[in-house]
Amino acid sequence: MSDMTDTGGPVLAADGTPLKRSLARALRRQKMRALMLIAPLLLFILISFILPVADMLYRSVQNGIVTETLPRSVVALADWDAKSGDLPSEAVFAAMAADLKEAAAAKTHTKVGTRLNYENPGISSLFRKTGRKAKKFDLENGGPWKEALIDINEGWGEPDNWRTIQTYSPPVTAGYFLNAVDMRVGPDGAEARPESEQIYMNLLKRTLWMSLTITVCCILLAYPVAWILANLPMRQANMLMILVLLPFWTSLLVRTSAWKILLQQQGVINDILVWIGLVDDSARLVIINNQFGTIVAMTHILLPFMILPMYSVMQTIPPTYLRAAKSLGATDWTAFWRVYFPQTVPGIGAGSILVFILAIGYYITPALVGGTKGTFISNQIAFHISSSLNWGLASALGAILLAVVLVLYWAYDKIVGIDNVKLG
């Protein structure tokens, strides 16, 4: 060491490079090696998971279909003032006739009709009916098109239909999102839908409310169980732990089918209630296909996710604290409430966020035991993907759900840290 300080220069590593640079290089190499190990998985997750989710988010605003199918009309309509109440000019009608002729030949006119029908119910028949005749349009001599089109279908004489086409002509739209929060684009910008058409906000509220109820039920049921697991001797606690872990490991569908069987009107619970005489045979309880069914089944399914984090927190609390509190004169309740309970709050927080995140996105259980009143927003998303085929709306609803979940995920990471998630 003294030799080096004598030279007055920088400290050198064995190969003659300055030590600082040598260390920095070693660190860089370490970082590179770590990243090389992680890279394959990151790439895999990117392709198999992140890109699909991004694709879904993109679909929630994508609206290329109108400009692609009706390119000329979109350009011609740009100058039309929707608020004037007048019909567009003859040039617009001629452009529409040309577009429709082309679209009908390519059979894309029904698609654009379906797309616009989401925003203006009834408009799809306008496109369908006109499309049938559009193939025979004589673009050179068929005019004037204003009269010709209105003659085919009166819908072309209504400025409201034209306004819909104009509003949804840009390639990117907020329409699906407005739809997902029960709004629509009116003549003066966004406006609320009539009350009879408002479904999604209520559904979102119901999803949040039911998830919250399930979380609270889980807290109430998990707390005593976690406490007894943390305080029993190791051997007994391990035995009881199996009762918690078995449901955790059992297939979700098995648990859901079990509840379906238990809760049916001719099911086990009703049979027992009738047998002990609490309920008359003719007045069996309806406890399935409603909110009650969903809440009971989901509380059971998510309970282990609450017990495990609570248990791992309670395990670290020394029992001597309670005894110390009592020896200082606290009653049982005070000792619990002022000394023990505050220390378990992190466990409650971790479990609650986890259960709430999982509950809010549930699909299978509500679909099977929820009937119509006990379904979640996920079920509506699934409906729009597989039945109504309104993928844009499904994506917008999914994006809203994803936003809620990501905020909670972020909070979970801040409070608990994702490194601390434990399984089993």
Place this chain on the structure above:
Amino acid sequence: MALPSYASTGQRIWYYTFRVICGLIFFFLIAPIAVVIPLSFNSQDFFTFTKEMLSFDPAGYSLKHYRDFFSNPDWQDALWNSVKIAPTATLLSVSLGTLAAIGLSQPHVPARRAIMATLISPMIVPLIISAAGMYFFYSRIGLAGTYWGVVLAHAALGIPFVIITVTATLVGFDRSLTRAAANMGADPVTTFFRVQMPLILPGVISGALFAFITSFDEVVVVIFVGSAKQQTLPWQMFIGLREQISPTILAVATILVVISIALLTTVELLRRRSERLRGMSPG
């Protein structure tokens, strides 16, 4: 925990009430699963206990639902599909996941938190969103409705579990062991397979079992991404439950419960072994 001898009457009452409450909650946890098992031996096509069953009359019990499961081609195809998909998905997520977990446990990883959050996200994002996105995206690249599409999707869903279990095992890993191996002339690959792998194996196996059960139980994603050719056991059960066709579901459920018990036992034994190896008390 035990009741002290000086406890007052009130404390005694509360002590026993509390135990009863806990007993009821444990009952709530386990009863639904326990009920399915005897019902699956029902000789009638009912979803509830018959008089014969309650009086333990042998005529009330039969294996007919099991026979149906093993002879019905729909169920057999579904079982076969599940058996084909789950191991491949597990292999993919375990090999990539273990590698990444080792990378993540190195001392200097840039953006570690962000990477970790990304890798865990398939567990957090609601399944319906993953399913929708995968359906849209895999259709674009021609993977929707194919075996590999489902495998890819299931592997992605299993990765968080592998990452969590393997990083948890690596927390207690003594890094001087790899340095000692390198010191004695082992190259990194030899060090990995001969020194590191045997020590973290319990974590890797638990991760694999989690990934396996995730794929084996998964129904939402496979419904959207798969086609009729990839109809798995849970999918068949889902259809059966929605349309209320046959009590064969009970037999399937019982078989699945037995599989879960086997997996749970393995994971528990591994966890205890791993903690013993690390010199921690078994718990």
